[in-house]
Amino acid sequence: MQYETVIGIEIHCELKTKTKMFSSAPVTFGQPANSCTNEIDLGHPGVLPCLNKKAVELAIRACTATHCTIDPLVKFDRKNYYYSDLPKGFQITQQFHPIGRNGYVDITVDGEKKQIRLNRIHMEEDTAKQFHGYQGTSIDFNRAGTPLIEIVSEPDMRNGKEAAAYVEALRTSLLYMNVSDVKMEEGSMRCDVNVSIRPAGSDTFGTKTEIKNLNSISNVQKAIDAEVARQTEVLENGGTIVQATYRFDEATRSTVMMRKKEGTVDYKFFPEPNIPPVQLDEKWIASIQENLPELPSQRYERYTTVYGLSDYDANVLINNKEVSDFYDEVMKHTKEGKLVANWTISELMAILNRENTPLSDCKIKPEHLAAMVEMIAKKEISGKQAKELFPDVVKGEDPKKLADARGMKQVSDVSAILAIVNQVLDEQPQSIIDYKNGKDRAIGFLVGQIMKKSKGQANPQLANQLVLQEIAKR
Amino acid sequence: MELYTKEYFQKLAKQLMFTLTEEEAEGIVEEFKVLQQQLELLEAIDTEGVEEMIYPFEAPTSFMREDEVEHVLTQEEALANVSNKYDQFVVLPRVVK
Amino acid sequence: MKINDYKTNGKTPLQNATEASLYAKELQPKLNAMVTFTDLEPQVENLKNISKDALMYGVPIVLKDNVTTKGILTTASSKILGNYVPVYNAHIADKLRDAGAIVIGKSSMDELGMGGTNLSAATGPVYNPYDLSRISGGSSGGSAVLVAAGAVPFAIGTDTGDSVRKPASYNGIVGVKPTYGRISRYGIIPYASSLDHVGYFTRNMYDAALALEVLAGRDDRDMTSSFLPVEKYTEYSHDVTGKKIAVLKNVTDIIPSMELKEQMNHLEEELRKKGAVVEEVSMREDLLRAALAVYFIIANCEATANHSNLDGIRFGVQEGKDSYEDIMTKSRTAGFSGLIRKRFVIGSYGLFEENQERLLRKAQKVRRLIVDEMNELYKTYDAIVAPASLKGAPKATDAEDKLSNEYLIAESYMCLGNFSGYPSMTVPFAMVDGLPVGLNMTCRAFEEQTMFTIGQAIEEISGWCDKTVEVK
Numbered sequence A: 001m002q003y004e005t006v007i008g009i010e011i012h013c014e015l016k017t018k019t020k021m022f023s024s025a026p027v028t029f030g031q032p033a034n035s036c037t038n039e040i041d042l043g044h045p046g047v048l049p050c051l052n053k054k055a056v057e058l059a060i061r062a063c064t065a066t067h068c069t070i071d072p073l074v075k076f077d078r079k080n081y082y083y084s085d086l087p088k089g090f091q092i093t094q095q096f097h098p099i100g101r102n103g104y105v106d107i108t109v110d111g112e113k114k115q116i117r118l119n120r121i122h123m124e125e126d127t128a129k130q131f132h133g134y135q136g137t138s139i140d141f142n143r144a145g146t147p148l149i150e151i152v153s154e155p156d157m158r159n160g161k162e163a164a165a166y167v168e169a170l171r172t173s174l175l176y177m178n179v180s181d182v183k184m185e186e187g188s189m190r191c192d193v194n195v196s197i198r199p200a201g202s203d204t205f206g207t208k209t210e211i212k213n214l215n216s217i218s219n220v221q222k223a224i225d226a227e228v229a230r231q232t233e234v235l236e237n238g239g240t241i242v243q244a245t246y247r248f249d250e251a252t253r254s255t256v257m258m259r260k261k262e263g264t265v266d267y268k269f270f271p272e273p274n275i276p277p278v279q280l281d282e283k284w285i286a287s288i289q290e291n292l293p294e295l296p297s298q299r300y301e302r303y304t305t306v307y308g309l310s311d312y313d314a315n316v317l318i319n320n321k322e323v324s325d326f327y328d329e330v331m332k333h334t335k336e337g338k339l340v341a342n343w344t345i346s347e348l349m350a351i352l353n354r355e356n357t358p359l360s361d362c363k364i365k366p367e368h369l370a371a372m373v374e375m376i377a378k379k380e381i382s383g384k385q386a387k388e389l390f391p392d393v394v395k396g397e398d399p400k401k402l403a404d405a406r407g408m409k410q411v412s413d414v415s416a417i418l419a420i421v422n423q424v425l426d427e428q429p430q431s432i433i434d435y436k437n438g439k440d441r442a443i444g445f446l447v448g449q450i451m452k453k454s455k456g457q458a459n460p461q462l463a464n465q466l467v468l469q470e471i472a473k474r
Numbered sequence B: 001m002e003l004y005t006k007e008y009f010q011k012l013a014k015q016l017m018f019t020l021t022e023e024e025a026e027g028i029v030e031e032f033k034v035l036q037q038q039l040e041l042l043e044a045i046d047t048e049g050v051e052e053m054i055y056p057f058e059a060p061t062s063f064m065r066e067d068e069v070e071h072v073l074t075q076e077e078a079l080a081n082v083s084n085k086y087d088q089f090v091v092l093p094r095v096v097k
Numbered sequence C: 001m002k003i004n005d006y007k008t009n010g011k012t013p014l015q016n017a018t019e020a021s022l023y024a025k026e027l028q029p030k031l032n033a034m035v036t037f038t039d040l041e042p043q044v045e046n047l048k049n050i051s052k053d054a055l056m057y058g059v060p061i062v063l064k065d066n067v068t069t070k071g072i073l074t075t076a077s078s079k080i081l082g083n084y085v086p087v088y089n090a091h092i093a094d095k096l097r098d099a100g101a102i103v104i105g106k107s108s109m110d111e112l113g114m115g116g117t118n119l120s121a122a123t124g125p126v127y128n129p130y131d132l133s134r135i136s137g138g139s140s141g142g143s144a145v146l147v148a149a150g151a152v153p154f155a156i157g158t159d160t161g162d163s164v165r166k167p168a169s170y171n172g173i174v175g176v177k178p179t180y181g182r183i184s185r186y187g188i189i190p191y192a193s194s195l196d197h198v199g200y201f202t203r204n205m206y207d208a209a210l211a212l213e214v215l216a217g218r219d220d221r222d223m224t225s226s227f228l229p230v231e232k233y234t235e236y237s238h239d240v241t242g243k244k245i246a247v248l249k250n251v252t253d254i255i256p257s258m259e260l261k262e263q264m265n266h267l268e269e270e271l272r273k274k275g276a277v278v279e280e281v282s283m284r285e286d287l288l289r290a291a292l293a294v295y296f297i298i299a300n301c302e303a304t305a306n307h308s309n310l311d312g313i314r315f316g317v318q319e320g321k322d323s324y325e326d327i328m329t330k331s332r333t334a335g336f337s338g339l340i341r342k343r344f345v346i347g348s349y350g351l352f353e354e355n356q357e358r359l360l361r362k363a364q365k366v367r368r369l370i371v372d373e374m375n376e377l378y379k380t381y382d383a384i385v386a387p388a389s390l391k392g393a394p395k396a397t398d399a400e401d402k403l404s405n406e407y408l409i410a411e412s413y414m415c416l417g418n419f420s421g422y423p424s425m426t427v428p429f430a431m432v433d434g435l436p437v438g439l440n441m442t443c444r445a446f447e448e449q450t451m452f453t454i455g456q457a458i459e460e461i462s463g464w465c466d467k468t469v470e471v472k
């Protein structure tokens, strides 16, 4: 039988704030355990939550980037359950009134555009981090209370590729919006995928399973492919799909059941009595929306129209925000968009890849790359010379100083070279006669004289060209 | 009323991470009967079209906290009341997922 | 002694605090009011940093044991918090320190504030100073009896249904629950967040007003805290002329004794003589009869969630060892009394998705109807009054914290002040069978001044000003 796959995705993103969702303790990564909390994060008796304005601002950005309708009356609810990583025995979330509703994300798969609808975006707080060892479980409450948004899609994706494209599109948007670090491997972006299959043409949903803890976008796709294969096999063999939570095992490229879902859990949601509804100022929302950081699509537009980059180059840059931001910095010092893109993509990124270092660890200065590219464009140095300089430019050195020190300066000023050309032609009438008699080598001699007179700094190609041009006149 | 047995309330207690003795469970069964009578008083009141009153004062606030680090506990303070801790961590028997 | 007398009685703050502490210790075998006595010296030492004009400079006070105090054991009279030493101060603990108050100790309460008898404290019952075989009332019982017995002029309580105002009635003192949001709840171990109020006890009206000047004010850590400026409450008017007072007939009609009835009538007459307009009013009986259920459901639903943090892991007494479930379950079973566990089960029942419409949300809707009914009366009246209890404190052997259908309205109408968040206060005015009974009065939101004005008149009429009882 032919089956159709139905995929819905829930994504949790840690917001890039300085402090927690409801407490003024710092949000940090990689600090000593339990050193970034206060009594609120630990759920001590008597504490009350106090909403972080920046977290709301970032949630508004995320809603705007995903075309969600924003509810300007912010409300929170309690989700009640007991677990060792949940300090208060409830999570403060937005069950009944999410800040964003009915959005969408555009994706392109194999050249086809598709819109994936978002059901909701809501704000909530993160739990503590647990480390499970053989001796026992160690808990670090530093993460407890970190602001999160949860982005819930509609079941609009039909295969692993679309799902991966959706996660990638969201990841890129949130990164460009400065909403989150979106590092799947560090857990600042966490993906739960719901997968079900149904006979092609059916409009009822099959029983879904949930795949949790996916740590990369490629694993999103691989896990879905594996789960679809598993479900198909079960159905083909006359079995039924059991509601359960799975994880993806990279080694075997298969999904492994973690636990069955026994009935639905009643989280006993009810409105959080300690947070009155917060009325957001419409002007504040508007100012956030007007001052949004540039979206990837807007950046693409700018790269291809203003700088004239190819579709390929624009995408390569945009897919690596760090490099793309660097490119924009370089472009503050030059107008050579294409040349800068070439050097950034084929030279700089090649070196970074070879040495396996992030751009942030590289000492190259945007103004130096700009200066080097300008020198090439003005024919002060040749591309070949630039390549010789580049390894040192990457180490933070100034290309102008390097070129000077190595005597690489070319004289490309036509009038300056022209003067020397005519001086040499005047001095060497025999060579003109030789050339006119068919001795092409005479040109090489003449250019050599020009180079000598210019102390080696004339652009040889230019000199060659001018000699031919001036001889013709005589 | 058959529904609200000792066993039923003991199951509820388990979800709340505690147990009830036989006597305590019986106590709830009794108290629940009184509650049912009082619920009848509640049910008799017409609340058609009435909104829930969740907060004493319902005017929304506009106050939100600025995103500035203000009050942080030291690691010692954070762990001061923890019964079972080791090497900066709160420790539990291995939590099986 | 009134609050200001401590500043002028010629003794040093250390002498006053030491005397108060010693007296409270002397009363301890009889009243059993205290959970923890504090060190006085460091607090007196800290007075160096505080202006002598501060409103409570050097005045000994008591905090209910659900007020978190950094470095000082805070148990909320529950076994599960038997070893809990807070790492932070409640907002009001800071305010009182900055006002120069010296905390001599933490007082007993019903476990987690969930009771009205003070029989459920982990340290045992608190007894009434007028008759040691009787209850103090609760949940702020320890604070109430220490003020009544004269150990301190002022003590903090909290009030979710009547937990300040009922014990005030049983102990012949003033018990104030200001408007919701007037005093920050940050650092108050909760019972039910939408009903919880910080309150307090004094022995006279002036002190009640003075205390509010110390405690009131915006706190950014409590999102329900009010931005309204703190008034000079002590400058309340002493003239009740034209004040309109509604006597709640639903309660006064069922006063069982002639003794109390006569004193109530006398009070009404005297208030009229002072120029107040006193009229009898009735509220919808069906609403008042449902008030206890409304209270019981909302309070227990919120409470079960509020106390889910008490699991023995990050703080509190830990029991069990096999798994986290084992630790939570054994800690919570051993840590909460049966009464509390029963309440949590009922609260949790009311929160189940399938039950919420019929229980929690229904209760919240009736809460609105009741408050609407109150607002109707406040269009005409400045205050709604009725006796805070129909009798004096019950015998400890008769009292029980159980849901009951007896005296439904009289026993529960004071929670109207918690539903609405309106300021409410109990003022002593009568003696019944040798036991004090107070008058409860509820005014419009943030009209504490009016409340003190009417309270002052009652104090003048009854002569109950700064009265203490000798504990025998």
Ligand SMILES: [Mg+2]
Residues within 6 Å of the ligand: A010, A150
């Ligand atoms: Mg979810």
Ligand SMILES: [Zn+2]
Residues within 6 Å of the ligand: A012, A124, A150
């Ligand atoms: Zn979530």
